[in-house]
Amino acid sequence: xxxxQADTKHLSRWKKWRRTSSKSMKKALSEVKGxxxxxxxxxxxxxxxxxxxxxxxxxxxxxxxxxxxxNFIIFIxxxxxxxxxxxxxxxGIFNSTTAYISPKNIDDICTIYEPSGNxxxxxxxxxxxxxxxxxxxLEVTSLFYGYYIINAEWISIMRYNLPLAYxxxxxxxxxxxxxxxxxxxxxxxxxxxxxxxxxxxxxxxxVFAGWDFCITDPNAAxxxxxxxxxxxxxxxxxxKLKQKIAERRMEEKLRIYSLRIFINIIxxxxxxxxxxxxxxxxxxxxxxxxxxxRNDTRTDLVNLLVQYLPSxxxxxxxxxxxxxFSFLIRFEDYTPAFEIKLxxxxxVFVRLxxxxxxxxxxxxxxxxxxxxxxxxxxxxxxxxxxxxxxxxQEMYKLMIFDFxxxxxxxxxxxxxxxxxxxxxxxxxxxxxxxxxxxxSDNVLEIIYGQTVCWIGTFFSPLLPAIATIxxxxxxxxxxxxxIHTCKPAARPIRASSSNFFFLVVLLIGLLLAFxxxxxxxxxxxxxxxxGPFRSFNTSWEVIPDTILQFPTGxxxxxxxxxxxxFAVPFFVI
Numbered sequence: 001x002x003x004x005q006a007d008t009k010h011l012s013r014w015k016k017w018r019r020t021s022s023k024s025m026k027k028a029l030s031e032v033k034g035x036x037x038x039x040x041x042x043x044x045x046x047x048x049x050x051x052x053x054x055x056x057x058x059x060x061x062x063x064x065x066x067x068x069x070x071n072f073i074i075f076i077x078x079x080x081x082x083x084x085x086x087x088x089x090x091x092g093i094f095n096s097t098t099a100y101i102s103p104k105n106i107d108d109i110c111t112i113y114e115p116s117g118n119x120x121x122x123x124x125x126x127x128x129x130x131x132x133x134x135x136x137x138l139e140v141t142s143l144f145y146g147y148y149i150i151n152a153e154w155i156s157i158m159r160y161n162l163p164l165a166y167x168x169x170x171x172x173x174x175x176x177x178x179x180x181x182x183x184x185x186x187x188x189x190x191x192x193x194x195x196x197x198x199x200x201x202x203x204x205x206x207v208f209a210g211w212d213f214c215i216t217d218p219n220a221a222x223x224x225x226x227x228x229x230x231x232x233x234x235x236x237x238x239x240k241l242k243q244k245i246a247e248r249r250m251e252e253k254l255r256i257y258s259l260r261i262f263i264n265i266i267x268x269x270x271x272x273x274x275x276x277x278x279x280x281x282x283x284x285x286x287x288x289x290x291x292x293x294r295n296d297t298r299t300d301l302v303n304l305l306v307q308y309l310p311s312x313x314x315x316x317x318x319x320x321x322x323x324x325f326s327f328l329i330r331f332e333d334y335t336p337a338f339e340i341k342l343x344x345x346x347x348v349f350v351r352l353x354x355x356x357x358x359x360x361x362x363x364x365x366x367x368x369x370x371x372x373x374x375x376x377x378x379x380x381x382x383x384x385x386x387x388x389x390x391x392x393q394e395m396y397k398l399m400i401f402d403f404x405x406x407x408x409x410x411x412x413x414x415x416x417x418x419x420x421x422x423x424x425x426x427x428x429x430x431x432x433x434x435x436x437x438x439x440s441d442n443v444l445e446i447i448y449g450q451t452v453c454w455i456g457t458f459f460s461p462l463l464p465a466i467a468t469i470x471x472x473x474x475x476x477x478x479x480x481x482x483i484h485t486c487k488p489a490a491r492p493i494r495a496s497s498s499n500f501f502f503l504v505v506l507l508i509g510l511l512l513a514f515x516x517x518x519x520x521x522x523x524x525x526x527x528x529x530x531g532p533f534r535s536f537n538t539s540w541e542v543i544p545d546t547i548l549q550f551p552t553g554x555x556x557x558x559x560x561x562x563x564x565x566f567a568v569p570f571f572v573i
Contacts (some may be wrong), residue, residue, distance in 0.1 A: 041065055042065055046062055049061055050226075051225075051227050052226065053437065054227070055230060056230075057439060058227075059439075060437075060443060060478075060502075061479070062499070063502050064471060064478070065475070067446060068471045070176075071450075071465075071467040071468040074177070075462070075464035077169055077172055077176070078169055078464060079465075081166075082461045083461060085160055085165070087142075109377075110376055110377035110528040111528055113146065113385040113527075113529030115386075115389075133308070134392070134393035134396040135307075139393070142461070143392075143463075144459070145386070145392055145458075145459050146388065146389040148162065148166065148531055149530055149531065149534065161546065163535075163536070163539075163542045164543075166533075167539060167540075173457060173464075174454070174513075174514065178507075178510060181507050182507070185500060206228055206231055206232055206235075207232075211224070211228070234336075242335075259332065263332055267346055270321055271321075271349055271350060274317040274350050274354065275354075275357060277313060278310070278317065278357045279361065282357060282358055284309070285309040308397060310361075311394075311398050311401040314354045314355075314358065315401055317354060318351050318402075319409075322343070322444060325343050325347060326343060326438055326440070340501070343440040343441075344440045344505050345505075347440065348447070348505055348508060352448070352512050355398070355451060355452060355455065356512070358398075362394060363519070363524065365380065366387045379525050379527075381528075385529045385530070386531065388527055388530070388531055389530065392456055395460060399452050399456070399463065399466060399467065399470065402445070402449055403449075403474075406445060407477065410477050414485045415485060417432070417434075418485040421433055435486055435487070437481075437486045442478065443502050443505070446471065450509060453467040454513035455513045455517060458517055458520065458521070521538065522538060524538070526538055
């Protein structure tokens with residue numbers, strides 16, 4: 001301290017001021033950082049869950065928080081660049097005007113689109129049906145693609161190109177999701193590598209450097225103590241299993257490997273059965289929906305059930321298959337962390353492939369060109385005059401029905417089971433006991449819903465707002481279910497490997513979402529009766545059309561960047 005004071009005496013006023021300012025800035029930033037940590041969403045709730053149930057289950061709730069924030073930012077992005085300009089032009093704010101450019105060289109029959117908006121006296125159950133299916137009054141709102149029919153608008157003296165903004169906003173939310181997931185995955189991968197590099201080092205870190213000496217609150221200290229206890233328990237459990245695997249005799253290895261082969265054959269049969277069922281039911285629903293359009297003699301309830309049939313079967317497959325997989329994997333004798341990973345991979349094929357089967361079925365109907373159905377417009381304009389809104393409605397129904405099922409399982413399965421186990425002395429009921437919180441099933445639920453959101457946002461720009469509200473409510477539902485109906489896991493799970501693997505599976509969902517969106521944007525002709533791309537053959541054509549308005553030198557640079565010689569190495573890197 002004396003030497004520092006001696007050095008300070010010989011400093012000039014300017015250097016003294018700089019040093020003082022630097023210290024003050026660091027102190028202010030430290031205080032701001034400390035205050036901002038208290039503003040983190042669900043900070044106390046997640047710490048409480050970590051202390052009571054361990055870091056593995058805490059990682060699920062942290063993952064859910066990440067998706068809430070991600071969807072909220074995607075909603076802000078789509079609302080700001082797509083929906084808000086429409087609202088500004090509609091009400092004439094900032095002296096704005098709009099331009100509607102009709103498609104050129106297109107038959108008038110392709111431009112006919114009459115949404116089934118409710119007119120006259122409407123019963124309450126009709127509104128409820130529309131709310132569940134995305135039809136009726138919802139079909140003509142800003143929720144779906146068909147609402148955005150403006151080609152351009154002028155805000156004061158500035159021209160706003162809505163088709164270009166719509167497409168660039170789509171690319172932006174996909175790129176944002178991709179980069180954010182990659183960033184979080186890298187952080188999780190570092191923790192995973194550090195832990196796997198030297199188990200002894202991991203024990204030393206927890207025993208000698210795991211405690212936070214800044215903790216002064218007794219409740220926070222108790223939660224931290226429990227968290228460290230769970231982590232050490234997880235490490236010891238995994239070391240015990242590794243020792244058990246190393247001591248297996250040849251007969252035990254043959255028995256386990258034979259059992260694993262048999263169980264994987266069963267899993268493969270279940271997957272094939274799910275895929276075939278989804279395909280048949282989707283084709284049936286599409287065919288009968290088209291019949292009901294031509295002959296509207298059915299009741300509203302039957303029409304709603306026919307429309308929801310693919311969603312119901314997909315949700316049923318998503319609900320039953322993970323239960324079977326979770327039951328079968330107990331006999332395969334893996335470590336708890338690997339059990340979660342393998343179950344997640346199996347369930348990913350069920351959930352994400354179900355979405356793929358639904359979309360393939362829809363595209364086959366949209367592009368069904370038998371008997372010259374598509375000749376005037378390039379797509380089946382009679383059944384799908386605005387096919388983008390129809391796809392958006394299917395994604396909307398999947399999201400709503402998935403949310404209803406999650407709430408129904410909590411209310412009609414989890415809580416009744418807890419009451420029976422608590423108040424009944426029946427041996428069968430006691431044998432079932434309190435349920436454990438299945439991390440793999442719950443993670444797959446939200447990854448499935450997020451994949452639906454990524455695909456559906458192009459066809460329904462406000463779908464991220466619904467996803468944000470959905471995940472916000474699910475957080476509290478799952479928290480109540482965990483605290484009141486679940487018991488701590490008999491085999492603890494480490495958070496470091498779980499966090500990394502959750503993000504890897506989420507990244508798989510995002511990459512799979514690129515495929516249907518890329519096909520819809522670049523291959524399938526855009527609807528000529530609705531949407532901002534009515535004047536273009538495909539949605540992608542707005543990009544080269546915009547580039548052609550640039551100077552010649554800039555055009556050559558941009559077309560060169562879009563060529564395969566540049567694009568392929570760039571994306572590989």
